[in-house]
Amino acid sequence: MILASPSNNTNKRIDQISNCEQVHLNNGSKLCVYVDIRDSDWNSFVTDAKSRCLRAAEASFALVGDKRKESEASILLANDEFVQALNVRYRGVDQPTNVLAFAASDSLTFNIEGAPVQLGDIIIARETVLVESMQQSKKITNHLSHLIIHGMLHLMGFNHKSHREAVRMEQLETNILATLGIDNPYESRLTKTEL
Numbered sequence: 001m002i003l004a005s006p007s008n009n010t011n012k013r014i015d016q017i018s019n020c021e022q023v024h025l026n027n028g029s030k031l032c033v034y035v036d037i038r039d040s041d042w043n044s045f046v047t048d049a050k051s052r053c054l055r056a057a058e059a060s061f062a063l064v065g066d067k068r069k070e071s072e073a074s075i076l077l078a079n080d081e082f083v084q085a086l087n088v089r090y091r092g093v094d095q096p097t098n099v100l101a102f103a104a105s106d107s108l109t110f111n112i113e114g115a116p117v118q119l120g121d122i123i124i125a126r127e128t129v130l131v132e133s134m135q136q137s138k139k140i141t142n143h144l145s146h147l148i149i150h151g152m153l154h155l156m157g158f159n160h161k162s163h164r165e166a167v168r169m170e171q172l173e174t175n176i177l178a179t180l181g182i183d184n185p186y187e188s189r190l191t192k193t194e195l
Helices: 049-064 080-091 126-135 140-155 163-179 187-194
Strands: 020-024 030-037 071-078 099-103 117-125
Touching (some): 080 117, 099 140, 117 140
Parallel strands (some): 071 117
Antiparallel strands (some): 020 030
16 A cells, blocks of 8 residues: 555555565565555666565565564655655655655554555655765665665564664664675764774
8 A cells, every 4th residue: 555645635545456566475474565666767776676675675574574464565666755745744844854654553544354464654765865875875776675674664663762772673674684685784884983
C-alpha cells in the first residue's frame, strides 16, 4: 500500500496488489513488498532500483522481522517536493528529509486474522539522498540500501529517540548491510571523530 499524493486531502491509500513482490524467507515466512518509483529520475542514478529496495527490505525482515507472520511493506521512491509535503503534513517540519517511515502500528489500523501484517510505508527523497551521498562520499546505491533498512527497522518498531536506541539501531543497520556486502556507513564518522 503506497500513500496517496500529499496534495490529496484524504488519507486514502492506493492499492497496488499487482505490483507486490513476494519474498520467501528460508524459514517459510513471507514478506510482500510494493515498490513504487514515483520519481522516474531515480532510474538515472540507481541501476535496478526496485531490486535494490527489495533486497534491502528482505535482509531487514530476515534479521529482525516476525518470522511467524506474512507481512507487507511499501517503498516509494519520490523526490524532495513529495517528501517535504509529507514531512509538513505529518511531522510539522517544512523541509525534505532523506527517509520517512510510517509504521502501520502507529496508526488506527487493524489486522484481520490470517491476513498479512501491514508494516507500513517508506518514502525516500531522491535529491536529498543524492546530496548526502556526495557529501558523505558514499555510493548512492549503498546509501539507498541503508535508508531502506533504516526505514524497515522503524516499521518493525525500532527508533532512535534515546542514545541507547540509536546505538542499537545502528548496530542492526550495520549487521544487515553486511549481509548485502555493504560496509559500515558509520565507520568513517567514527574515524573522523576519533582523530
